Amino acid sequence: MSDSTWTATKAHEAQFGDYVELLKPRVMRLVIFTAAVGLIVAPNPVHPVIALATILCIAVGAGASGALNMWWDADIDRVMARTAARPIPSGRVQPGEALAIGVALSGLSVMMLALFGNLLAAGLLAFTIFFYAVIYSMWLKRTTPQNIVIGGAAGAFPPMIGWAVATGGIGVESLLMFALIFIWTPPHFWALALFRNDDYTRAKVPMLPVTHGEVTTRRHILAYSLVLAPIALAPAFTQIGGPVYFAVALVLNVMFVLGALRLLGRTKQAAQASNYRAEKRFFGFSILYLFLHFVALLTEAALRGFDLNWAHWPVLF
């Protein structure tokens, strides 16, 4: 046997970029941003080096859970147009490699967060990884149309972890940031599921439009949007909020509910005729919605940094 026969051929050689892709860099960006906001808006200042290191740990932990998700879901990723080009279904990375990377980075990120930050933050990160990889990917995703409702918790933890790094605890503010992402996730993903229904049907993933149809899904999107609005406004009346956040959240939530109402009024025929244009717009807006809420929290923190406190602003929580 020559020394080249045991190695993979060039066609199957995974490059560094393929491994990075396993970590779902787009999801990581949102995780980095929300975790950073959670850390920055907390009342206790954190040294910039510690902040950078801990946010990196949270990002790597989230990436590791993404790799584990890709390892577990490779079979359904293969049949869905949206995910067919991912590293495992496209044959660029072997499933075993993804599992090894996922497990190794999970352990490393949790351990380093415990050392760089504190045990509570590390424990929350470990639970997030477990929740996303085991509870959501392995259990809920293929068994219940409520998969995304419960699974959404995994994406909601990063600001809470950032807050825990700074304060060493859990506060009403971090719980509200968690609730904001948690309740936002179902309408966000159901809008996606409406125009990716064929994909989920083919992959036999019981998303709400697959199991209960479009009408029920549109009703659920509206219901969650209505529940989301007060939760999104509540942080305005905490230590981390203020009138800037309140104004931004008010406008965004009115737009979100109106968008959900518009979706409710559409029939399947009308949606198909327009190639799900309104649903795609709602999905795109939902990303902006979440991003701007956290930008508003950052703005409030920056204003507090300049000693611009709202003396008469009610802090209820």
Next chain:
Amino acid sequence: MSTFRPQHEIYTRRASRNIGLGLALAVFVILAFSVTIVKMSQKQSEDPRALNFDPSAPSSEASE
């Protein structure tokens, strides 16, 4: 004739992996070192014999 064997093509094939992993490890080392310096420079209450011992800071044992 060269006295060295030609380099195996696996090194060029895996160049991006090796460089990427090398850079990632370098970042990790720099990060761990920087955090260590910052943590050691901060006041702490754990050990009264430490140079940066801060008696006014709450003790981790007391809080437990």
